[in-house]
Amino acid sequence: MKAVMFHELGGPEVLKVGEAPVPEPRKGWVRIKVHASGINFADTLFRQGQYLMKPNLPDIPGLEAAGVVDAVGEGVTHLKPGMRVTAIGTKTYAEYCTVSAAQVIPLPDHVGYEDGVAFPIQTLTAYHMLHTSHTTTPGQTVVVHSAAGGVGIVAVQIAKAAGARVIGTVSSNSKFDLVKQYGADEVVNYASTDFADEVMKLTDNKGADLILDAVGKPTLEKGLKCLAPFGHLILYGRAGGIPDPVNLMSLFQKSTKVSGFVLYTVSSMPDKHQAGVDKAFQLMKEGKLKMLIGKSYPMAEAPEAHRHMESRGSVGKLVLIP
Numbered sequence: 001m002k003a004v005m006f007h008e009l010g011g012p013e014v015l016k017v018g019e020a021p022v023p024e025p026r027k028g029w030v031r032i033k034v035h036a037s038g039i040n041f042a043d044t045l046f047r048q049g050q051y052l053m054k055p056n057l058p059d060i061p062g063l064e065a066a067g068v069v070d071a072v073g074e075g076v077t078h079l080k081p082g083m084r085v086t087a088i089g090t091k092t093y094a095e096y097c098t099v100s101a102a103q104v105i106p107l108p109d110h111v112g113y114e115d116g117v118a119f120p121i122q123t124l125t126a127y128h129m130l131h132t133s134h135t136t137t138p139g140q141t142v143v144v145h146s147a148a149g150g151v152g153i154v155a156v157q158i159a160k161a162a163g164a165r166v167i168g169t170v171s172s173n174s175k176f177d178l179v180k181q182y183g184a185d186e187v188v189n190y191a192s193t194d195f196a197d198e199v200m201k202l203t204d205n206k207g208a209d210l211i212l213d214a215v216g217k218p219t220l221e222k223g224l225k226c227l228a229p230f231g232h233l234i235l236y237g238r239a240g241g242i243p244d245p246v247n248l249m250s251l252f253q254k255s256t257k258v259s260g261f262v263l264y265t266v267s268s269m270p271d272k273h274q275a276g277v278d279k280a281f282q283l284m285k286e287g288k289l290k291m292l293i294g295k296s297y298p299m300a301e302a303p304e305a306h307r308h309m310e311s312r313g314s315v316g317k318l319v320l321i322p
């Protein structure tokens with residue numbers, strides 16, 4: 001089969017289309033014929049050897065695939081060949097991939113493969129931060145950093161659907177209209193203005209009840225300054241660098257809290273995982289949550305896709321089509 005592979009760590013140029021054996025599903029796993037593979041910021045870290053999981057060279061990047069179940073391993077009874085699915089896995093920048101059956105989500109008829117591949121990581125990450133790590137309720141103010149990005153644009157909509165007032169941040173004014181179109185009440189350019197001052201102004205000095213931060217070093221400390229009393233900052237990434245350690249005593253001032261989030265925690269809790277899947281698909285069905293496919297690329301253009309994501313110019317979900 002054709003797959004995007006890398007034989008050495010490095011920049012986007014190390015990604016090349018090559019031939020790899022079609023993987024066989026082991027016990028409890030299924031094989032998917034991939035129709036769309038999701039590109040995540042994490043893939044750019046994986047390519048450089050800086051992600052939680054380390055590559056085993058030569059390796060195939062990719063953590064998400066949507067497509068059709070093609071073969072099932074021993075013991076898998078609830079999934080059958082021919083089913084349309086989306087899933088979290090590994091090595092998904094390929095014509096076929098194998099994934100644990102527990103990580104497979106059947107796709108409802110109303111969801112196509114490209115929208116479906118924006119679901120398992122970005123949508124569920126946004127959903128669980130807003131409704132599992134935190135309880136977002138009407139009237140709360142939620143700040144979503146990098147609001148035009150894959151997780152960000154979904155988080156804006158899920159927070160709005162929960163009745164929150166949403167302040168999105170972006171690094172370029174060219175993303176303003178888009179973030180507003182997807183429901184943000186206000187958008188702040190956090191590269192050219194001090195977003196903490198802006199948040200305080202916009203909330204009459206009360207501050208934000210929740211901040212979703214995957215930027216890290218440039219934003220975390222400022223974020224703590226613009227939290228409301230009992231406010232909550234969730235750190236779930238570090239696109240701008242690993243943040244400096246937090247002085248816990250600084251949390252006393254307004255009884256605030258900081259927590260971390262990684263989706264894998266929820267993926268291993270079947271009830272919570274399924275509740276998130278059902279509720280997020282329901283929001284899509286009701287038209288309250290729309291996937292934004294920023295751009296689709298053929299496999300040969302995987303380097304270009306990674307460059308685009310790293311340039312901070314991409315919006316929404318980037319997709320690779322095998």
Ligand SMILES: NC(=O)c1ccc[n+]([C@@H]2O[C@H](COP(=O)([O-])OP(=O)(O)OC[C@H]3O[C@@H](n4cnc5c(N)ncnc54)[C@H](OP(=O)(O)O)[C@@H]3O)[C@@H](O)[C@H]2O)c1
Pocket residue numbers: 039040041042121122125145146147148149150151152169170171172175214215236237238239240241261262263264309310311312313314315316
């Ligand atoms: N913890 C989890 O389980 C989990 C799951 C999914 C994603 N994440 C994290 O969430 C973040 C968003 O992921 P995504 O896949 O949806 O990507 P994305 O938001 O579509 O793309 C990354 C965005 O990060 C922002 N950014 C800030 N500083 C940056 C820098 N120095 N270099 C490049 N980009 C920078 C850019 O937007 P602006 O410049 O407009 O801010 C850029 O568009 C990533 O940090 C990712 O690792 C975490």
